[in-house]
Amino acid sequence: MNTIDVDKQEAEDGKVISIFAYISILFLIPLFAANDNKFARFHANQGLVLFLTSIAVGIVSNILSWIIGPIGSLVSVVGSLGILALAIIGIINVVQLEAKPLPFIGEITIIKPL
Structure with missing residues (x-):
């Protein structure tokens, strides 16, 4: 999914509700x-x-963690920080009224665009 062109008014109308998309299961709210x-x-x-x-x-x-122990904890910490960083990037994109894909995972499309 590449950056999509959106009408600035449409983006402004969806701005507040789109922030919820980056807070775990709350992606369902804008959906x-x-x-x-x-x-x-x-x-x-x-x-x-x-x-x-x-x-x-x-x-x-x-x-x-179950198999190796400390390595699982390290993966958990690094993964959590990565998820947090991607969520922050997504929220910044919303606030700037941009429809840019997230780094690494943003090209995946599950919900069909309009």
Whole structure:
């Protein structure tokens, strides 16, 4: 998913609700509350991908903790910091009214664009 062109008014209308997309399961709020807003839908997709990535990091770190011990804890800390950094980048994109994909994971499309 590349940067999408959105109408500035549409982005402004979806700005506040799109911030929720980057707070864990709250990506559902812009998905359902502003489903017809292209900007909010883009960020809901980014939030969903980030949420699924955080679940995957959690599973991997738990398995590694169980098998190897301290390495799982390290993966958990680094992964959590990475997820937090991506969430902050996403929120900054929303505030700047940009529909830019997140680094590393932003090209994944689960929620179809309008």
